Amino acid sequence: MSHYFFTSNKYLVAILLFTLVTICSTAITIGEFKAINSIAWVDIIGEGGMMLMIFTWIVFTLISRPAGRVTTWLFTGLLLTEISMLLDFLDEFIHYAAHNSWFTTVESFPAAIGMVLMTFALYQLHFEQQTINTQLKRTERYYREHSLTDFVTQLYSAQYMKQQLKYELNHVKAHHSTFSLIMLDVRKFNDFNQRFGYAQGDFLLGEIAKLLLMNIRDGDLACRYASDRFIVLLPNTTANVARVISGHIEQAVAHLAYKSGDSSTAIYPKISSCVNQYQGQQSYQEILAQLNHKMSVVKYESTAARSDVTCTNVPVTN
Numbered sequence: 001m002s003h004y005f006f007t008s009n010k011y012l013v014a015i016l017l018f019t020l021v022t023i024c025s026t027a028i029t030i031g032e033f034k035a036i037n038s039i040a041w042v043d044i045i046g047e048g049g050m051m052l053m054i055f056t057w058i059v060f061t062l063i064s065r066p067a068g069r070v071t072t073w074l075f076t077g078l079l080l081t082e083i084s085m086l087l088d089f090l091d092e093f094i095h096y097a098a099h100n101s102w103f104t105t106v107e108s109f110p111a112a113i114g115m116v117l118m119t120f121a122l123y124q125l126h127f128e129q130q131t132i133n134t135q136l137k138r139t140e141r142y143y144r145e146h147s148l149t150d151f152v153t154q155l156y157s158a159q160y161m162k163q164q165l166k167y168e169l170n171h172v173k174a175h176h177s178t179f180s181l182i183m184l185d186v187r188k189f190n191d192f193n194q195r196f197g198y199a200q201g202d203f204l205l206g207e208i209a210k211l212l213l214m215n216i217r218d219g220d221l222a223c224r225y226a227s228d229r230f231i232v233l234l235p236n237t238t239a240n241v242a243r244v245i246s247g248h249i250e251q252a253v254a255h256l257a258y259k260s261g262d263s264s265t266a267i268y269p270k271i272s273s274c275v276n277q278y279q280g281q282q283s284y285q286e287i288l289a290q291l292n293h294k295m296s297v298v299k300y301e302s303t304a305a306r307s308d309v310t311c312t313n314v315p316v317t318n
């Protein structure tokens, strides 16, 4: 469950709770509970079920979508529909005197407006999804398999990377071609976690993953290999080209002025990278072992050169 989105939609959560509480308390104040033997239990189950379903849709909208225009339209449409369902549900066991019957006669209006708003929201969502699909193309090299994505970064997982590596090895053997791998490791990520907390660490990994995707080509595949380590598979690519791309990624991450929470201090994360080119003579296990070893050497050398400072704090000036 995305705690982050729920927090970013906190005003909508407050509006939802306020609306539901106000309607229930108004109904109880101006109405009277019906006698138990005049209650239609089947209607209560049906209407109560629909009300709960729409409430669940609202909660899923709030936890799975970032705050913004489309989310607000979706939320408003769903909330109006929920209001109709709640009024419908309440009048199953609350009776209103004639002068308060407006409370139940208006029940169908919110849903009608809500449906129009939701249709508009879905129309907007369609365009938003088209933009996301364009970006997703970069991570969907051969087929969609979302069970193999990493939750924190939304990149493909190490398991998917191994599958694709095996596929690529067979491919280069059959076609006498070549491919390269880039391994990237965030420097002193443990220190970052200790200083800012794991939630911020997750967020930073997500931001680095986005930069990674922006700096690779459509046919390349970026995966989260292990904790703060990423691998990019570059088909039909020599080590020289891979080094250039890896340099672009390093520069992009080095220019990421990360702000933790409300802090206005910029933190500049750094990553180490190494590159290897392959023709398909080794197994995927040997390749990964070789790449991990090369990364250890790179990290050792950068530590020896004392250039592994992770976070440079530069106060942001307005």
Ligand SMILES: Nc1nc2c(ncn2[C@@H]2O[C@H](COP(=O)(O)OP(=O)(O)OP(=O)(O)O)[C@@H](O)[C@H]2O)c(=O)[nH]1
Residues within 6 Å of the ligand: 152, 185, 186, 187, 188, 189, 190, 191, 193, 197, 198, 199, 200, 201, 202, 205, 226, 227, 228, 299
């Ligand atoms: N926030 C967050 N931290 C993670 C996740 N997975 C692993 N870690 C943490 O990542 C850190 C990795 O630490 P190390 O392997 O020592 O790496 P490092 O601190 O970058 O050290 P160097 O690579 O030598 O510079 C550990 O603190 C792990 O607990 C995750 O999904 N989210």
